[in-house]
Amino acid sequence: MTPQDHIDQLFWWYFEKQLFTFFASERNNPSVNETLRTFKTAKEVAVRYSWNEDATLRFLRALGALGYLAEHNGYFKAVEKQLLRLSSSQTRAVNWFAAVPSLSEETSLFTESVPTLETLSRHCGAHSAPDFVKAAAHAQDTDALIGLAYDQFIVARFFTEHVLEATLREGRSQVQRALGLPSQQIFDHYGAHDSFLQLYSASFSFSNSAANAFVAEQVRFQENEFVLDVGGGAGGLCRAILNQQPNLNFAIYDHPNSARSIIAAQNMLRIELPTVRRAYGDFFNDTHGGLHGIDPDDRYAKIFLGWILHDWSDEQCVAILRRCGHHLQPTGTIYILEKVITNTVTNSRAILLDFLMLSMADGQERKLDEYKAICEKADLRIGFCITNPGRGRDIIGVEKG
Numbered sequence: 001m002t003p004q005d006h007i008d009q010l011f012w013w014y015f016e017k018q019l020f021t022f023f024a025s026e027r028n029n030p031s032v033n034e035t036l037r038t039f040k041t042a043k044e045v046a047v048r049y050s051w052n053e054d055a056t057l058r059f060l061r062a063l064g065a066l067g068y069l070a071e072h073n074g075y076f077k078a079v080e081k082q083l084l085r086l087s088s089s090q091t092r093a094v095n096w097f098a099a100v101p102s103l104s105e106e107t108s109l110f111t112e113s114v115p116t117l118e119t120l121s122r123h124c125g126a127h128s129a130p131d132f133v134k135a136a137a138h139a140q141d142t143d144a145l146i147g148l149a150y151d152q153f154i155v156a157r158f159f160t161e162h163v164l165e166a167t168l169r170e171g172r173s174q175v176q177r178a179l180g181l182p183s184q185q186i187f188d189h190y191g192a193h194d195s196f197l198q199l200y201s202a203s204f205s206f207s208n209s210a211a212n213a214f215v216a217e218q219v220r221f222q223e224n225e226f227v228l229d230v231g232g233g234a235g236g237l238c239r240a241i242l243n244q245q246p247n248l249n250f251a252i253y254d255h256p257n258s259a260r261s262i263i264a265a266q267n268m269l270r271i272e273l274p275t276v277r278r279a280y281g282d283f284f285n286d287t288h289g290g291l292h293g294i295d296p297d298d299r300y301a302k303i304f305l306g307w308i309l310h311d312w313s314d315e316q317c318v319a320i321l322r323r324c325g326h327h328l329q330p331t332g333t334i335y336i337l338e339k340v341i342t343n344t345v346t347n348s349r350a351i352l353l354d355f356l357m358l359s360m361a362d363g364q365e366r367k368l369d370e371y372k373a374i375c376e377k378a379d380l381r382i383g384f385c386i387t388n389p390g391r392g393r394d395i396i397g398v399e400k401g
């Protein structure tokens with residue numbers, strides 16, 4: 001396993017343990033046992049706990065993807081064997097959580113001036129949980145430590161039992177509760193706290209590197225063509241693509257509030273992109289029909305949207321896609337990079353991400369049909385979809401309608 005796989009696994013392990021701990025504590029209540037002993041619909045479970053029905057369905061699906069619940073035609077039932085196995089490891093989980101920094105420590109890490117690598121390393125090293133320490137030691141490099149620190153803080157913040165319960169009850173993101181601002185402004189928050197955005201951008205570039213390599217291998221680039229990465233952050237995808245085809249007119253577009261931190265993250269990850277143009281603007285700002293901050297006459301052969309649409313509502317996605325469509329050459333392609341929800345049980349990554357997006361950004365993972373519908377509303381159409389056989393993102397190719 002590579003260091004990156006190791007960290008990736010830790011992320012999901014942490015997420016899984018949070019879901020489970022919440023579920024298990026409920027399970028100590030005898031009526032819960034009874035609730036899920038026989039197959040129940042999400043609606044029945046939602047009524048039983050006074051939870052939001054949509055959020056309940058997404059939560060039960062996530063537990064199903066993790067193997068704790070069996071699902072049959074929209075009905076869910078506990079997999080007793082799995083639960084027993086996990087119950088016996090609950091003490092271990094509780095001890096493990098005790099080792100996660102308290103919210104006050106997290107808060108200082110999010111808001112203090114840019115943390116040094118020493119601070120982050122110390123923070124990771126401070127964990128008594130042997131798995132974390134082992135991972136940090138195993139990784140042995142800066143990128144891995146940053147990825148590790150980020151994963152642990154972001155997930156720690158959003159998956160406390162309290163936040164999880166509130167997400168289920170209210171059926172919406174708990175950004176307001178965790179950060180004190182509307183979920184729509186989550187990226188403004190990142191921008192306002194350099195240290196956090198730097199970590200965030202760095203971690204995205206880092207933790208996506210296998211997925212970025214997949215994109216660079218699958219997409220054919222013509223020499224000198226114009227390529228735009230919308231919301232491209234520190235440039236991880238750009239770096240992977242330029243490794244394959246160095247002669248491109250590549251531009252990365254992102255929010256102006258993120259600019260300073262993105263550059264800091266780029267320095268931290270030693271990403272050097274001397275030939276790449278940076279453009280800044282707000283993709284929700286409608287100035288000339290295209291992307292705010294980009295010349296209205298600029299046209300690109302390829303436009304990437306990597307892990308952008310899953311943060312936003314259908315209406316917002318249509319607006320972003322329409323503006324990208326404005327800058328697309330007539331035969332160009334927009335590449336939506338997301339994990340697509342399929343009906344196969346093995347597609348657990350998308351289902352887990354879906355619940356993560358709900359609680360973090362009021363976002364969602366979508367099925368291909370749902371992408372088709374939002375593309376059509378933006379006068380675009382899906383030409384192809386390349387499924388990533390690994391855990392990374394799938395590639396949806398979108399053309400002018």
Ligand SMILES: C[S@@+](CC[C@H](N)C(=O)[O-])C[C@H]1O[C@@H](n2cnc3c(N)ncnc32)[C@H](O)[C@@H]1O
Nearest residue numbers: 187204231232233254255258281282283306307
């Ligand atoms: C989830 S990250 C994805 C980063 C990168 N594309 C990747 O796949 O690793 C979302 C990116 O969108 C940018 N972003 C968020 N809101 C934006 C807006 N309104 N206009 C432009 N960029 C925005 C953020 O700064 C961030 O870099």
